[in-house]
Amino acid sequence: MEVIGVKDFNEMSKRAAQFVYEDLVNRRIKVMGMATGGTPIGFYKQLVRLYKKGDFSFKGIQTVNLDEYVGLSPENPNSYHQYMYQHLFQHIDIQRDQTHLPNGAAEDLERECVRYEQLIEELGGIDLQLLGIGENGHIGFNEPGTSFHSNTHVVNLTTATREANARYFNDRREVPKQAITMGIDTIMKSKKILLLASGKEKAQAIYRLLYDKVDESCPATILQRHPNITIIADNEALSLVTITDRKLN
Numbered sequence: 001m002e003v004i005g006v007k008d009f010n011e012m013s014k015r016a017a018q019f020v021y022e023d024l025v026n027r028r029i030k031v032m033g034m035a036t037g038g039t040p041i042g043f044y045k046q047l048v049r050l051y052k053k054g055d056f057s058f059k060g061i062q063t064v065n066l067d068e069y070v071g072l073s074p075e076n077p078n079s080y081h082q083y084m085y086q087h088l089f090q091h092i093d094i095q096r097d098q099t100h101l102p103n104g105a106a107e108d109l110e111r112e113c114v115r116y117e118q119l120i121e122e123l124g125g126i127d128l129q130l131l132g133i134g135e136n137g138h139i140g141f142n143e144p145g146t147s148f149h150s151n152t153h154v155v156n157l158t159t160a161t162r163e164a165n166a167r168y169f170n171d172r173r174e175v176p177k178q179a180i181t182m183g184i185d186t187i188m189k190s191k192k193i194l195l196l197a198s199g200k201e202k203a204q205a206i207y208r209l210l211y212d213k214v215d216e217s218c219p220a221t222i223l224q225r226h227p228n229i230t231i232i233a234d235n236e237a238l239s240l241v242t243i244t245d246r247k248l249n
């Protein structure tokens with residue numbers, strides 16, 4: 001595991017975009033796992049900037065997102081479909097059939113989970129998965145207590161997660177109670193993982209990810225067992241981490 005410490009959100013976003021862009025340009029990524037939330041917004045902005053400066057094409061690349069809210073159609077402004085369109089897809093040369101997210105509005109959610117898991121397999125698996133981290137150590141929408149053996153599944157969101165995400169909705173009562181998320185096993189099968197963290201609210205989760213016993217009560221601890229993971233985090237998120245454990249920027 002490599003931990004790269006940077007000054008702030010802006011540096012984290014730039015560093016992460018360079019990291020991914022290099023892999024894209026060198027054709028090390030065919031299938032890229034995308035994340036949503038506040039953390040990767042700067043990353044997407046920087047990735048678009050690099051894309052616009054260079055001559056890289058997204059032709060041949062497929063994207064798969066970690067999760068989507070249950071009950072929101074892809075057209076809903078709060079859906080992760082719209083998030084991805086707004087922050088990335090509309091700015092790059094990628095066609096609709098190259099981008100994949102779970103359908104939170106599917107009639108049969110169980111079947112949708114199976115379809116999504118199979119799709120990832122059929123694409124050949126994820127070459128690079130981008131991750132954020134929840135304050136309680138969740139990854140994707142895998143809340144504490146989720147089995148490490150889980151595949152794509154429906155989750156009941158905790159009150160804490162709904163509260164944390166309420167800032168994106170007009171009314172907190174609109175925050176869905178469920179989501180479809182890749183499971184922990186789905187995430188762990190990715191060939192490479194890049195996790196981003198910014199802000200003091202994430203310090204405890206990063207500390208637990210690095211030092212706690214691997215246990216389902218903190219989903220992110222499983223990442224200690226991933227063979228190829230890089231963490232890019234800012235000073236506040238790394239404030240509980242000893243200096244020798246970071247590669248300083």
Ligand SMILES: O=P(O)(O)OC[C@H]1O[C@](O)(CO)[C@@H](O)[C@@H]1O
Pocket residue numbers: 035036037038039040066067131132133134135138139140141161165
């Ligand atoms: O980046 P944020 O907005 O702090 O969210 C952290 C995590 O929470 C989620 O948005 C889910 O609540 C994850 O997708 C994300 O990794």
